[in-house]
Amino acid sequence: MTESEKTELRKALIGQQQHVLADVNRHSKKTGSGVIADETERADKIAENMVEHQLGFSESKLLEKIEYALDQLDHGTYGICDDCQQEINIERLKAKPSVSLCITCQTAKEQAS
Ligand SMILES: [Zn+2]
Structure with missing residues (x-):
């Protein structure tokens, strides 16, 4: 993976994270807690606090994956694939930067469940 690809994927991940957090904010305004995540630094903490209470299961899972990928x-x-430790195809990462499994392991996992 080149540096420019890494930069591109980091941007995609942060964009996705902000998108999910914006949804959380909209939701929190409706419920009256009114927390606004305007900085990425604060986003992690807010996500932690809100994940269990206000986010749907799929959103909280997605945020976890995004944070993991950024880390x-x-x-x-x-x-690097979590299961087989092989490099994940760059096109797959570009299409879905939060993935942590290669296509082979992902398929195997889906078939197993
Ligand atoms: Zn794999």
Whole structure:
């Protein structure tokens, strides 16, 4: 993976994270808690606090995956399959930057469940 690909994927992940958090904010305004995540630094904490109470299961899972992927980007381990430790196809990452399994392991997992 090149540096420019990493930058591109980081941007995609942060964009996705902000999109999910914007949904959370809309929801929280409706319910009256009124928390606004305007900085990425605060986003993590807000996500932590809200995940169990206000987010749907799929949204909280997605946020977890995004945070995990961003963490891996920081540590240089991004793009490695969690199961088989092989590099995940770059086109797959571009299509869905929060994935942590290669297509082979993902398919196997889906068939198993
Ligand atoms: Zn794999």
